[in-house]
Amino acid sequence: MKWKEEGYPARLEERLPDDVVRCHLSPRNCKIRPGQHGFCMVRANRDGRLVSLNYGRSVHATEETIETEAVFHYEPGARILSMGNIGCMLNCDYCHNWKTSQARYVADKDVFYYTPEQVVDIARRHQIDVISWTYNDPVVWHEFVVETAKLAQEAGIVNLYKSAFFISPEAIEELIPVIDIFSISIKSIDPKYYRKITKGWLEPVLDGTEQVYRAGKHVEVSTLMVTDLSDNEKTAADVASFVLDRLGPEVPTHYVRFHPDYKMTDTIRTPIDRLEAARQVGLDMGLRHVYLGNVYDTESVNTRCYSCGQLQVTRYGLNARILGVTMAGLCTQCGADANIKRIPKGVRRPAVVQDLPADVKFDTATFDWYGDVRALHVQVRNDSAQEQQVYYRRNLSDTRSSEWSVLDLQPNESYRFIAAKSEAEEAGVAVAVPPNCTSSLHQVFDRAHFPTTEADSGSLNADVTPLPLFVPQR
Structure with missing residues (x-):
């Protein structure tokens, strides 16, 4: 390799x-x-x-939304630049990033190389205000994360750390000065589960989560509710007890829908009613902000004021709209603290146009949502020596489309971004590239993950398991 x-x-x-x-x-x-x-x-x-061995080694840098990281209370709808590496300090049986988290399965063709300066430059050029250290897990990318996050911080960019947080207290102390948001995946509160399913152990994860919370960092907690294993009210209650006892009732808590993957494919997706029951357990115990993850068409992803009930943020999939939160993070109706942090610039969006330039012959690709495949990674590349513009839009119905968003590409730049279904009636997406540019569409199952599969390869089962399938080595 x-x-x-x-x-x-x-x-x-x-x-x-x-x-x-x-x-x-x-x-x-x-x-x-x-x-x-x-x-x-x-x-x-x-x-x-x-x-x-993985300094600067990465999957493709990808523009996504902050909701992909189980972060609902830090500038909802913010665009983020997701950076994921190679390797992991765990080996979870259901890992949906197994092809990069487990180094033995990494192919050279899937590895990209970045310097800290290049990462910050990508975010700045595309007006992205958050860099997310994510995918398989940023813990084992420690040196690159710390050094790049410091440069980003100096450029006024927020750093988000999405992790299972199997990490030492000494390493956490090196992260605290440069990381603004910690989104921590607590797999279970059962020590035996941790040993068997993740190949790690529980207490350092809980201690580390409390360490960053006590340091005053923005913390959100998520738990994957695995079908017939941890998708029960006891798991929900145990997680809620931890948040209430060692963190605080204001910490957003996410109960996340599982899909079969890696070594755990002989099962089904988490039934929605079990997730709704888990959420109610957390609310009944006193948590202020409890959400479901990897679900659509439910009120349980929206944010309401815990004091007056005002609808503050609406969400559909990986998209969010702020309705009732001030820039100071207060409820617009009653003035209570919404426990939502805002970025002074707000959410910055790409420029839009009504129609494509008439003097350019574009190659247009489209994709229609189906089953539970409701998001794509769109990869575009400018193979010319001049700056180019590519365009993308949402097909909202048979007769209605959004405006075209404009993406500026430098010479020889490869760029990847997520397009996720934004409303119930949305049909799909379209991408238009000029001559000397190329595009490819890659299906994303639930929240963003690697590896991804090109759209024309299809999915093994649109409602259960994405490709590629894990095949054990003999």
Whole structure:
């Protein structure tokens, strides 16, 4: 694997006799002999020094919305630049990023290379105010995250950290100065579940979540409700108890719908009624903001004022509209704290036009939503030596379409963004590229994930499991 050839000096190294090193990034504290790797497979011992093998190695940088990260209370609807790496400190049986989280399955063709400066430049040029460290898990990308997040912070960009948070207290202390939002996936409150399903252990996750909350950071908590395993009221109550006892009732809590994937495909998606019951448990116990994730067509994704009941934010899928929250984060009706943080610039959108330029011959691709495939990653590339503009819009019905959004591409720039269904009657999306530009559409199942499948490849089952399927190595 060529992406593993170069090592970058790693933080949190302890040097031991005989050129052995210990890595203090995660609670595993891996003891690594020369030439060997840690559990994550992307931190290694090279000549007696700890190195990172994934510094700047990434899946394609992708523009998405903040809702993809189970973050509902920080500038709803904000555009984010999602950055995901290679490797993970866990190995969850249902991982939907397994082809990148488990380094042995990574293909060189799927790896992109970025410098910290390039990441910040992409966000600035496309007027994106949040960089999200996400997908498989940013913990094992520690050096690149810390260094890039600091540059982003200096440029006035918000940093979001979406993680299962199996991480050491020392590493958390290095994150706190540069990360603004922590979206933490707590898989369960059952220690046996953690050991068996994630190959990690629970208490460091809970301790780390409390550590960032006590540091004054914006924290949201999510739990994947796995069908017939954790999609029950006891799981909901245990998670709610943790949030109430060790964090606070204002912390947004998300109960997330599961889809079969990786090693756990012999099952079905989480029944919606079980998710609704879980949400009610959290509300009854005193949580102020409880949501469902990976669901459509339900009131349970909207935000209402916990004090007066005013509708503050409406959501459909991965799209949000702010209706009743001031820039100071207060309810517009009663003035209560909505526990929503705002970005001073608000949500910045691309320019739009009514019609495509008449003097350019465009190649147009379309995709219609079906089953539970209600989002796409759209990848476009400018293969010319001049700046180009590509366009995309929503087909709202057979006779109605939105305006065309305009995307500026530098020479030889490849750009990827999400297009997610925004209303019940929306039919699909269209993308128009000029000569010397190309596009490809990649199906996304639920929240954004990697790997993705090109649209013309289809999905194994539009309501259950996306492609590609995991095939165990013998």
